[in-house]
Amino acid sequence: MMAILPTLAIFAYVRLYPIVDTLRLSFYKWDILSKRKPFIGLENFRELMGDHLFQSALINTTIIAFGVLIITIPAALVIAALIFYRTRSRLSGFYETAVFIPHVVSLVPAAMAWKWIFDARLGPLNAALSFFGVEPQAWLFDPVLSVICIIVLCSWQALGYAVLIYLVGFKNLPVSLYEAARLDGASGPQSFWHLSVPMLKPITLYVSVVTLISGFNVYAQAFILASDAQGAPGRQVRVLVLDMLENSFRNYRVGYAASEAVVLLAIVLLLTLVQFGLLREKGKA
Amino acid sequence: MNMQSSRTKAPARATLIAGVCGAFFMSAMASASAETLTVWSGYPEMAPFYEHVAEGLKKKHPDLQVKVEAIALREHEKRVALGLSSGGSDITVIELAGSTATRYLENELLPKAPDDVASFVKDPQNFGTFFSDTASYDGTVYGMPLFRGQGALYYNTEMFAAAGLTEPPKTMDEYSEYASKLVQRDASGKATVSGWSMRLSGGGQGIAEKFWVNLHQYGGALLETDGHGKWKAGFANEAGRKTLKQYLDNIFVAKTVSPEMPADADAFERGQTAMFIRESWVIGDIAKKAPNLKYATAPLPKGSIGLPTNLYVAGEEGKTQIGWEFAKATNEPENLVWLLKNVGWLPNRSNVDYSSVTKEQPAFAAFVDYPKDYSFFTLPSIGPVEEILTRVAAQLVIAFGDASLAGDDAKIDAFLAKTADEVNTILTREGLLAK
Structure with missing residues (x-):
């Protein structure tokens, strides 16, 4: 017990203390520079409820997080299944690497590349669409399309990790069950749907929690796709982390930003509990 | 044979290690004795200007090391907020718009300018009241005016x-x-x-x-x-x-x-x-x-x-002299003409002859020869x-x-x-x- 105390102490200092201090700060009015830090109770939270920028950030972040979840989980499951059932293929290593690379590629250059893909005038996406007679779209400027762009970028990045975890899950599934199913006349897709999907529920729980949490923490993708580099700005999709940073270090409202962080923490905790409830119980059944 | 070889190698190794340690020690001593100054700018295009000023200052301070860190303005503002609120002893020259600096001055996070800098800034021959006021707070000079948007x-x-x-x-x-x-x-x-x-x-x-x-x-x-x-x-x-x-x-x-x-x-x-x-x-x-x-x-x-931008100096009390010397050097006529010619930002100092640049580049006329009203x-x-x-x-x-x-x-x-x-x-x- 004594041996792990230093580790616990470090964990408490770098993990728990910031959370507790953020909770404490959310009840204060503090501009980061001043020595004065008056206690204002729930005033920051009351102001948040009427702040249209916060509401817009919350809505955008929620849409992005769930959008990424909805795209990533089924896509990762199907891709992992395809790769797993083709493990004897000489190209299986290539498939795994190709899917996983976006997860390890540095975010900034990747987002810059996507920014070019989505460019309204010079982007290959609009060029490809024009072959099918589709009008060029202002991907990064339209309020709806710009959110979709961020969902696509985040999903592209999250997919590799999810596929990797699902592959581990597939490798641990009992082969005998599939053989029995085959003897009973089940087709490949039927085995996948009635055996793989239910048995992978613990993996799905883990992957969906991780994906949802990282979806709620989206920041750099929105920042880069809309960064106002000269000559190529985009529409700023306001997300929670971006709003927090802006309130902390541009508006000097650290207490207010802390209250946003508390709301984000509460949402993520709540959704994680719901996911555990939904998937764990059904998984057991 | 092998024993002999290892015996001859051992002193050689010791000499080599001692040499490396000595060189490391000497370089550490040298860097400890060298003055280091950091310049934080929110305009990447200003980096060559500060490097040019640093080169000039090295004639007087050969050991001076100037690190110019020029990044995008919005990130620079965040860096200043974090840097000044968390303290630090490094001498840093900080570029800030007068309107942004007020917060830091209200909270006593930036020191006032030394007397020689203050009298230089307040001299109406050097700066109009608009610029000296923007570099001041409650009548005290805290910054060195440099350029304006x-x-x-x-x-x-x-x-x-x-x-x-x-x-x-x-x-x-x-x-x-x-x-x-x-x-x-x-x-x-x-x-x-x-x-x-x-x-x-x-x-x-x-x-x-x-x-x-x-x-x-x-x-x-x-x-x-x-x-x-x-x-x-x-x-x-x-x-x-x-x-x-x-x-x-x-x-x-x-x-x-x-x-x-x-x-x-x-x-x-x-x-x-x-x-x-x-x-x-x-x-x-x-x-x-x-x-x-x-x-x-x-x-x-x-x-x-x-939109006037000024230079402020942060760092350990009593050791900011080199920072202010740098800030003052930016306002030397030769450097200001260099700034206008090579970067394009308009210097705020008035008693400097910029005609060599404005005559050569007529585009500056709209910024200096505007209507009376x-x-x-x-x-x-x-x-x-x-x-x-x-x-x-x-x-x-x-x-x-x-x-x-x-x-x-x-x-x-x-x-x-x-x-x-x-x-x-x-x-x-x-x-x-x-x-």
Whole structure:
């Protein structure tokens, strides 16, 4: 017990203390520079409820997080299944690497590349669409399309990790069950749907929690796709982390930003509990 | 044989290790004795200027090491907020707009300037009252004025000639008329070269600042003072309506520009827009990136923003002398002429002969030879100014994407009133709202 105390102490200092201090700060009015830090109770939270920028950030972040979840989980499951059932293929290593690379590629250059893909005038996406007679779209400027762009970028990045975890899950599934199913006349897709999907529920729980949490923490993708580099700005999709940073270090409202962080923490905790409830119980059944 | 060899190698190894340790120790001693100075700038194009100043200063301080860290302005502001609030003993010269520095001065996070710097700044021969006041707080000098952001119209003379236009627009109505004549379209009628590039998108407060510049031409202001340190929104009126209407007409009616079109200096340099309003640094940028571009500049119809930037020095008390020496060196005539010639930002010091640069580059004329009744405004030195501008910018982006506002004065008025309410709420919260 004594041996792990230093580790616990470090964990408490770098993990728990910031959370507790953020909770404490959310009840204060503090501009980061001043020595004065008056206690204002729930005033920051009351102001948040009427702040249209916060509401817009919350809505955008929620849409992005769930959008990424909805795209990533089924896509990762199907891709992992395809790769797993083709493990004897000489190209299986290539498939795994190709899917996983976006997860390890540095975010900034990747987002810059996507920014070019989505460019309204010079982007290959609009060029490809024009072959099918589709009008060029202002991907990064339209309020709806710009959110979709961020969902696509985040999903592209999250997919590799999810596929990797699902592959581990597939490798641990009992082969005998599939053989029995085959003897009973089940087709490949039927085995996948009635055996793989239910048995992978613990993996799905883990992957969906991780994906949802990282979806709620989206920041750099929105920042880069809309960064106002000269000559190529985009529409700023306001997300929670971006709003927090802006309130902390541009508006000097650290207490207010802390209250946003508390709301984000509460949402993520709540959704994680719901996911555990939904998937764990059904998984057991 | 092997024993002998290892015996001869051992002293050699020891000598080598001792040599390396000695060299390391000597270099550590040397670096400890060298003075180190860090310069934080929010304008990457300023880095060569500070390096040039550092080179000059090395004649007097051969051991001086100057680290210039110039990053994008918004990131720089965050760095300053974090850096100054968390303290630190390194001597750092910090570049800040006067309006932004006020917060730090209110909280005693920046030291006052030494007497020699203060008398240099207060000398009316060196700086006009506007600049020395912006570098001061409660009558005490805290900063060294350096350069200012001041807007003017940049226009592509070849595109003007092709459109039959012989001189720059002189009224805001003419700006729209010119934009309609200058816009270039493809066969489907879609604009390919914007007639007038306006700031319509992107993050941060730039959109609101540019809107304020146009609003100023109509006699309005985003924030109005009562003269007693209190402020209120000043754009929910006729001037605000005319300004927003002009934006919306250009986007949705005349379609001379759109948010997704390339914009700003890069677009101008690439021939993707015929005219736009920007500060003097664009002259230096064009010289580097598009030296063959045929362009000219012109003063704005009524006046411009004047946003002074100063240098402040942070660091361990009693050891900031080298920082102030550096700040003072930036204002040496030779360095200021270098700044104007090579970077393009307008120096604030007045008793320096800049004619060698302004004669060589006629584009500077719009920034120095403006009409007598030309009026300037600056951002107020109040705490929530960034928050106000950011929130107004967020609202304007929504307006620029809402076609139903174009041509509907009642809707425009409602939008402006709602945005003004938001601004006044922030001012009320901070106890700064004027009656």
